[in-house]
Amino acid sequence: MILSIDAMGGDSGPASIVAGTAIARRRHPKARFLLHGDEAVLKPLLARHRTLAGHAEIRHAPAVIGMAEKPSQAVRRGRNSSMWHAIDAVARREADVAVSAGNTGALMAIAMFRMGIIEGISRPAIAVQWPTMRGQSVVLDVGANAGCDEHQLVDFAVMGEAFARAIFGIDRPTVGLLNIGEEEVKGIESVKRAAQILRASKLPIEFHGFVEGDDIGAGVVDVVVTDGFTGNVALKTAEGTAKLIVHWLRSALRRSFFGRVGAMFASGAFRVLRRKLDPRTLNGGVFLGLNGVVVKSHGGADALGFASAIDLAIDMGGSDMIARILKDREGVSTEPDQAGPVAENSNGAASEKAVIS
Amino acid sequence: MILSIDAMGGDSGPASIVAGTAIARRRHPKARFLLHGDEAVLKPLLARHRTLAGHAEIRHAPAVIGMAEKPSQAVRRGRNSSMWHAIDAVARREADVAVSAGNTGALMAIAMFRMGIIEGISRPAIAVQWPTMRGQSVVLDVGANAGCDEHQLVDFAVMGEAFARAIFGIDRPTVGLLNIGEEEVKGIESVKRAAQILRASKLPIEFHGFVEGDDIGAGVVDVVVTDGFTGNVALKTAEGTAKLIVHWLRSALRRSFFGRVGAMFASGAFRVLRRKLDPRTLNGGVFLGLNGVVVKSHGGADALGFASAIDLAIDMGGSDMIARILKDREGVSTEPDQAGPVAENSNGAASEKAVIS
Numbered sequence: 001m002i003l004s005i006d007a008m009g010g011d012s013g014p015a016s017i018v019a020g021t022a023i024a025r026r027r028h029p030k031a032r033f034l035l036h037g038d039e040a041v042l043k044p045l046l047a048r049h050r051t052l053a054g055h056a057e058i059r060h061a062p063a064v065i066g067m068a069e070k071p072s073q074a075v076r077r078g079r080n081s082s083m084w085h086a087i088d089a090v091a092r093r094e095a096d097v098a099v100s101a102g103n104t105g106a107l108m109a110i111a112m113f114r115m116g117i118i119e120g121i122s123r124p125a126i127a128v129q130w131p132t133m134r135g136q137s138v139v140l141d142v143g144a145n146a147g148c149d150e151h152q153l154v155d156f157a158v159m160g161e162a163f164a165r166a167i168f169g170i171d172r173p174t175v176g177l178l179n180i181g182e183e184e185v186k187g188i189e190s191v192k193r194a195a196q197i198l199r200a201s202k203l204p205i206e207f208h209g210f211v212e213g214d215d216i217g218a219g220v221v222d223v224v225v226t227d228g229f230t231g232n233v234a235l236k237t238a239e240g241t242a243k244l245i246v247h248w249l250r251s252a253l254r255r256s257f258f259g260r261v262g263a264m265f266a267s268g269a270f271r272v273l274r275r276k277l278d279p280r281t282l283n284g285g286v287f288l289g290l291n292g293v294v295v296k297s298h299g300g301a302d303a304l305g306f307a308s309a310i311d312l313a314i315d316m317g318g319s320d321m322i323a324r325i326l327k328d329r330e331g332v333s334t335e336p337d338q339a340g341p342v343a344e345n346s347n348g349a350a351s352e353k354a355v356i357s
Numbered sequence: 358m359i360l361s362i363d364a365m366g367g368d369s370g371p372a373s374i375v376a377g378t379a380i381a382r383r384r385h386p387k388a389r390f391l392l393h394g395d396e397a398v399l400k401p402l403l404a405r406h407r408t409l410a411g412h413a414e415i416r417h418a419p420a421v422i423g424m425a426e427k428p429s430q431a432v433r434r435g436r437n438s439s440m441w442h443a444i445d446a447v448a449r450r451e452a453d454v455a456v457s458a459g460n461t462g463a464l465m466a467i468a469m470f471r472m473g474i475i476e477g478i479s480r481p482a483i484a485v486q487w488p489t490m491r492g493q494s495v496v497l498d499v500g501a502n503a504g505c506d507e508h509q510l511v512d513f514a515v516m517g518e519a520f521a522r523a524i525f526g527i528d529r530p531t532v533g534l535l536n537i538g539e540e541e542v543k544g545i546e547s548v549k550r551a552a553q554i555l556r557a558s559k560l561p562i563e564f565h566g567f568v569e570g571d572d573i574g575a576g577v578v579d580v581v582v583t584d585g586f587t588g589n590v591a592l593k594t595a596e597g598t599a600k601l602i603v604h605w606l607r608s609a610l611r612r613s614f615f616g617r618v619g620a621m622f623a624s625g626a627f628r629v630l631r632r633k634l635d636p637r638t639l640n641g642g643v644f645l646g647l648n649g650v651v652v653k654s655h656g657g658a659d660a661l662g663f664a665s666a667i668d669l670a671i672d673m674g675g676s677d678m679i680a681r682i683l684k685d686r687e688g689v690s691t692e693p694d695q696a697g698p699v700a701e702n703s704n705g706a707a708s709e710k711a712v713i714s
Binding site for chain 2: 131146180214226230233246247249253267276
């Protein structure tokens with residue numbers, strides 16, 4: 001397994017990324033790494049991590065794509081960048097998976113440009129692993145597409161089930177469409193029509209029907225499908241709620257002597273909770289729908305966080321996910337009178353609306 | 358202040374509602390209550406609560422609207438119901454505010470039918486109080502409208518600021534539009550256009566611009582404006598996340614002897630946390646945009662929860678909120694070339710799409 005690492009992307013700097021790669025190297029002894037970036041910067045960093053020697057190779061790329069750069073600019077002017085080179089190595093089949101902590105929009109734009117979209121899929125999506133009461137679920141899209149029609153939602157279901165199968169090793173994942181009520185009458189048209197198509201499809205999934213926001217954390221289904229706007233709001237609202245509760249817990253414990261004593265005794269339990277809430281343990285969104293696998297690490301990820309993103313990349317790289325998406329996409333039958341022109345129109349409209357966060 | 362209570366709605370039954378009204382009566386000695394429902398059921402319940410005597414009056418209504426009944430059916434066939442009577446008393450200016458724990462969709466439909474929508478407002482919305490690190494914010498719409506155009510979002514901003522002023526007593530609330538990025542280029546068209554209109558408006562607000570999902574819990578703005586689909590998903594995702602974290606905390610504490618000892622010492626702190634997370638302390642969504650105030654209590658609310666909904670109703674009833682909405686709506690200037698036909702078209706489309714959760 002060869003991983004193509006954008007060693008310059010993100011807010012934490014190349015030192016964190018190289019250190020994270022060294023952690024990943026210890027966890028996955030057979031993996032090899034291409035480190036794309038400024039050789040003058042990376043050489044001394046690589047020298048610090050002896051375990052990486054013989055497993056990593058520096059590929060010089062002089063430029064860096066800034067976190068504020070626009071996707072269109074990145075595609076036009078980013079050819080010398082570490083990000084471009086990292087994706088290029090996967091597109092040229094020199095590496096299996098690309099990992100970057102850089103600018104999400106630029107990464108998606110370059111990946112679409114260099115890798116292309118899987119045949120039959122209208123738009124790529126970003127999927128994340130979401131911790132639940134029953135373990136983990138997959139949620140997508142969390143930010144690649146602002147408005148989605150029913151065909152895109154169905155594509156997301158296809159990609160989500162292939163992703164869930166790859167990382168959870170389950171055979172027939174359960175899939176739910178995020179909606180605001182479980183009854184048929186509720187919700188927006190595109191979501192309702194996507195449900196009709198999924199019910200009629202021959203996908204290797206158990207289609208659960210609609211799920212609501214609180215069903216995500218409860219782990220009601222393995223895969224939650226939604227548009228990128230709603231998914232992004234849900235993901236960030238969950239993060240904000242977790243922070244709020246930890247804040248309340250901390251100030252409640254500090255308020256009294258007994259609270260402080262209790263916190264001391266329960267420090268082991270709080271450590272467990274902190275680990276559960278640590279975004280570093282589940283770091284990484286996966287770009288799905290491309291002819292290649294790209295893992296996006298959080299921009300502010302430290303070494304441990306970046307190592308988690310590589311863990312995910314290795315899970316992905318070892319699977320036949322893209323072949324499964326191609327095959328499963330064929331199992332979706334849309335009625336003949338809808339499939340042709342409607343799909344074309346709506347894809348056209350959708351690409352105009354598409355927004356990358 | 359006279360409160361019109363639907364004594365039969367909700368899952369907990371009239372005993373809880375009458376008990377909740379008795380709690381509210383002790384908190385608000387000057388309030389008077391009309392209890393709508395089956396006299397044979399309510400009379401013995403009222404007799405149990407002596408404090409209510411002289412402050413509450415039973416108004417016989419033989420029928421009850423079921424929790425699964427469709428809104429359109431409720432409007433056609435619900436005229437004998439406790440819910441209808443409760444709203445009717447406010448529409449006829451016999452009471453100041455209506456409170457019901459019944460079927461949300463039916464309640465909204467009957468309220469729209471009997472009270473009518475405030476002039477200039479395109480659609481009503483449901484607003485909730487959301488606990489934050491800085492206290493509380495208002496979030497709307499959380500479920501009355503599935504798809505919203507920019508004019509509806511602007512109306513929600515007008516209604517949200519009037520609501521925030523009524524319950525928080527602040528003069529110029531800060532208002533944010535929920536989006537998936539703070540940069541101008543991101544997000545969906547309707548949200549971007551709503552931002553342009555709000556920036557140009559003369560509303561008595563501080564328009565903050567865009568906020569993201571995690572900004573809600575952080576309390577970045579006093580009022581968060583979004584469409585009913587996104588708002589409902591965000592609200593329920595936050596509820597699900599809170600449950601998940603409490604579940605993790607509980608199981609982490611139970612796992613070890615020290616954890617159990619620590620939990621004992623810190624029991625006071627956990628009580629504080631539990632109270633913060635108790636949905637009963639902030640029970641009630643408010644229907645905004647109608648010529649009358651309706652508070653929707655959670656369907657499963659117990660006596661304490663229903664009393665909180667009445668607290669909110671009393672805060673609302675004592676304010677000049679509806680007059681403020683009417684006045685502030687005039688401060689929104691849309692460009693002449695957009696205001697006319699676009700608003701008409703989009704309102705037409707929106708009412709077709711409108712869905713009540």
